[in-house]
Amino acid sequence: MTMGIAEIIFFLVGAVAIASAFGVILHPHPVYSALSLVVALFQIAVLFILLDAPTVAFLQVLVYAGAIMVLFLFVIMLLNLGRDSAAAPAGWKLTALGAGGLLGAELAAFFLLRVVPPSAVGALDPGFGSVKALAHALFTDHALSFEITSILLLVAMVGAVVLARRGID
């Protein structure tokens, strides 16, 4: 494989994504975990752009790194969380890290060595991944799912208001 500009960006961004993902799970302070997660989400948005999905990358930054992470940081600061009071026992820590390392190595080896990549013949459509293409797929083939999603969001909004209200018995 020749190292073009796309490969260099991929390996750079992938390394930062893995490093910041480790930051999420290893940093003892929840605020730094949340900020590491923002970095990881931005790296994944860059990977989406490399994969010809600019609309999804835009939504990733707007919805995930923007709205959802603000919600997380808001709750962390509202509850005034500091460092974790008690860490997990050392034996359990080692077991979790070992099992997770095995899982990661297994998944990576499986995808790299055993999976035949799906590949369509011919060149990519010029509008692939654009807002227009995504909206067309969303409002024709997946219109029913789209409508059901709006009900889900309504239910989630009502549920969040009811649960977070003070004086619930």
Place this chain on the structure above:
Amino acid sequence: MVPVQYYLALAGILFAIGAVGVALRRNVIVMFMSIELMLNAANLAFVAIARGLHSMDGQVIVFFVMTVAAAEAAVGLAIILASFRNRTTLDAAQLSSLKW
């Protein structure tokens, strides 16, 4: 172009890191953030395969996953708030009143 398997392998590694985070941490909010990381790994795999197949369906699924993640974050954080008001802790090991 970078081969699709590379993206899938990266998604697998990120998913494993998220799974370790859920098992390793005791703070409910950090466990929740690890779940978001796992959802994002799945999203990356969806977009990579959509690129390989030249199909928009994978990107549409990612759109729905983001919606579900937003709903999950709203309701989950409300549950965390309510449980913090009642128990004044976010340690998963101490939230064990449902345990037999």
